[in-house]
Amino acid sequence: MCGIYGFIGDGTVEDLVNGLKKLEYRGYDSAGIAFAKNGSLIIEKHTGKVDQLREFLSSNLEKRIHAGIAHTRWATHGVPNDLNAHPQSDCTHKIAVVHNGIIENFSTLRSQLQAEGHKFVSQTDTEVVAHLVEKYFNGDLLEAVRRAVEDLNGTYAIGVLHSDVKNEIIFARRKSPLVVASDGKRSFCASDVTPLISSVRDVMFLEDGQLARLTAGDFEIFESTSKNVDKKFHHIDWNEKDAEKGGFKHFMLKEIYEEPRVISDALTGRTYGGRIAFDELSEWKDYLKNLNKLNVVACGTSYHAGLIFKYFFENLRPFNIEVEVSSEYRYRNVFVDDKTLTIAISQSGETADTLESIRLVKSLGGKVLAISNVVGSTLTREADKTLYINAGPEISVASTKAYIGQMMVLYLLALHIDSIMDGKHPEIVKSLNKLPEIMDNFITSSNSKIKKVANKYVGYANFMYVGRGINFPSALEGALKLKEISYTNAVGYQAGELKHGPIALLDEKFPVMAVAVSDELKEKMISNILETKARNAHVVAILTEGDSDVSSVVNDSIHLPKLPHYLYPFLVGSAFQLFAYHVADGRNLSIDMPRNLAKSVTVE
Numbered sequence: 001m002c003g004i005y006g007f008i009g010d011g012t013v014e015d016l017v018n019g020l021k022k023l024e025y026r027g028y029d030s031a032g033i034a035f036a037k038n039g040s041l042i043i044e045k046h047t048g049k050v051d052q053l054r055e056f057l058s059s060n061l062e063k064r065i066h067a068g069i070a071h072t073r074w075a076t077h078g079v080p081n082d083l084n085a086h087p088q089s090d091c092t093h094k095i096a097v098v099h100n101g102i103i104e105n106f107s108t109l110r111s112q113l114q115a116e117g118h119k120f121v122s123q124t125d126t127e128v129v130a131h132l133v134e135k136y137f138n139g140d141l142l143e144a145v146r147r148a149v150e151d152l153n154g155t156y157a158i159g160v161l162h163s164d165v166k167n168e169i170i171f172a173r174r175k176s177p178l179v180v181a182s183d184g185k186r187s188f189c190a191s192d193v194t195p196l197i198s199s200v201r202d203v204m205f206l207e208d209g210q211l212a213r214l215t216a217g218d219f220e221i222f223e224s225t226s227k228n229v230d231k232k233f234h235h236i237d238w239n240e241k242d243a244e245k246g247g248f249k250h251f252m253l254k255e256i257y258e259e260p261r262v263i264s265d266a267l268t269g270r271t272y273g274g275r276i277a278f279d280e281l282s283e284w285k286d287y288l289k290n291l292n293k294l295n296v297v298a299c300g301t302s303y304h305a306g307l308i309f310k311y312f313f314e315n316l317r318p319f320n321i322e323v324e325v326s327s328e329y330r331y332r333n334v335f336v337d338d339k340t341l342t343i344a345i346s347q348s349g350e351t352a353d354t355l356e357s358i359r360l361v362k363s364l365g366g367k368v369l370a371i372s373n374v375v376g377s378t379l380t381r382e383a384d385k386t387l388y389i390n391a392g393p394e395i396s397v398a399s400t401k402a403y404i405g406q407m408m409v410l411y412l413l414a415l416h417i418d419s420i421m422d423g424k425h426p427e428i429v430k431s432l433n434k435l436p437e438i439m440d441n442f443i444t445s446s447n448s449k450i451k452k453v454a455n456k457y458v459g460y461a462n463f464m465y466v467g468r469g470i471n472f473p474s475a476l477e478g479a480l481k482l483k484e485i486s487y488t489n490a491v492g493y494q495a496g497e498l499k500h501g502p503i504a505l506l507d508e509k510f511p512v513m514a515v516a517v518s519d520e521l522k523e524k525m526i527s528n529i530l531e532t533k534a535r536n537a538h539v540v541a542i543l544t545e546g547d548s549d550v551s552s553v554v555n556d557s558i559h560l561p562k563l564p565h566y567l568y569p570f571l572v573g574s575a576f577q578l579f580a581y582h583v584a585d586g587r588n589l590s591i592d593m594p595r596n597l598a599k600s601v602t603v604e
């Protein structure tokens with residue numbers, strides 16, 4: 001939540017805005033920048049998105065600057081308005097601060113600072129940081145920031161610029177991500193790597209408690225004790241083009257079209273004949289063989305991928321698998337022993353509740369395996385081992401290709417653990433390898449058909465998504481996708497649960513999205529569909545092509561090719577994503593940046 005970007009070295013105001021634009025998916029309530037010109041601090045900040053800021057700055061975009069910091073906000077303290085936008089400043093108007101996170105003791109600090117004579121102008125928690133730096137500054141900006149952050153409770157990634165300190169900018173981190181890099185002429189810091197990859201590929205992720213001093217040609221990292229820290233670089237091989245729309249109307253649609261490639265990349269180097277090989281897990285052979293429990297923790301879409309993993313694994317062998325939303329798991333009195341493996345799934349690798357869950361597991365002596373998309377993210381650094389999904393940057397707030405990639409890596413993981421425990425399923429491995437082509441054909445041939453169906457339902461205010469077995473989590477995920485980008489009430493249920501309450505909602509204005517593919521639960525699904533039809537609900541079914549048992553009883557159909565049952569969640573996932581996309585597009589909504597949301601949820 002919130003994007004921070006800054007650089008020092010020769011550049012322009014537009015460079016600052018362009019860097020910020022790439023972080024906009026992290027929050028878009030307001031945007032602002034700060035830089036120094038002729039010894040004065042210039043701050044420009046406005047409610048709204050980065051493009052609005054760009055418009056305000058249009059006559060100044062080419063202005064040359066030596067250093068600047070920028071921020072795109074997801075509001076926590078104070079409504080989104082110009083005053084609460086970052087950067088925040090101090091009484092002397094020489095210090096600019098951008099911040100991501102929550103300062104939990106801001107109210108106490110604010111009262112203390114007010115008593116000392118500091119004047120506050122915003123409702124933000126961030127403004128206390130600017131005044132604290134002012135209080136401690138005596139010519140050494142690093143030292144002032146170090147002392148300021150000592151006073152803070154809570155979480156932060158902050159960037160600080162002082163108009164009297166020309167040759168450095170300072171950043172500090174506790175629990176909110178920051179990455180630093182330098183190309184030898186300019187040094188950069190950002191909330192994630194997306195604004196950096198056009199200039200540099202080797203980056204360093206700050207650890208909790210560290211501070212970074214950036215100068216034009218280099219950067220230094222310090223512990224909170226001021227001790228200098230050795231640099232540890234991660235190489236990022238994301239393609240810069242992946243972070244551009246490439247002719248698509250929205251990132252979301254582009255990212256759905258990338259799903260076949262994502263599946264294929266997730267498979268690359270991990271299957272040999274009918275076997276799975278994860279080099280990353282080679283040291284864990286004995287540990288995996290003796291496991292007797294799997295815990296899965298995740299949030300949102302990643303949680304749904306975790307649920308599908310449970311169904312898939314249980315199909316291979318009966319096993320004790322618990323899948324829990326991280327924001328609940330972390331507060332439970334959980335059981336973990338040396339035969340338990342905790343799998344933490346997070347696209348961003350920065351989701352606060354998932355990080356706290358794994359910290360809990362580790363404090364109990366348990367092992368953690370991360371499934372993530374972001375190289376070097378906090379999750380991957382704190383977990384014992386990581387399997388990357390290699391989906392490339394996912395820009396749209398709605399997770400699409402990462403979900404499909406997570407599922408594939410989780411399927412491979414299930415097969416890997418099962419094979420270590422003596423299972424053999426070469427036919428499944430073979431069919432997974434065929435999936436990229438199947439997905440490609442499906443997405444390209446079905447997009448316009450799904451759009452036609454979606455157009456019929458653009459005006460409805462409520463939707464019920466239902467499925468059974470491995471397609472029940474698909475119903476949850478379909479409903480989540482629709483609500484987050486189209487602001488439509490959509491609920492996901494196990495189809496068998498309808499009659500225990502939710503069916504009371506249904507009438508001709510409350511359509512049902514039913515996953516009724518040709519698998520062993522199809523007949524049961526048909527019964528549930530008929531029950532909803534008897535309440536006058538319109539039913540859109542996702543079914544297997546040629547299946548007239550289902551198509552004859554529903555109003556609209558989305559057809560999938562005939563597949564082994566365990567492959568359906570991939571195609572159902574894409575079908576529901578496309579349906580949600582076209583409903584939201586039919587309403588002309590801000591699909592890639594839906595209201596109230598942010599891509600990376602770094603607050604608890």
Ligand code: M6R
Nearest residue numbers: 300301302346347348351398399
């Ligand atoms: O980065 P993570 O996978 O940990 O994010 C978890 C959720 O915040 C995320 O999946 C969210 O639900 C998406 N916006 C759904 O599209």
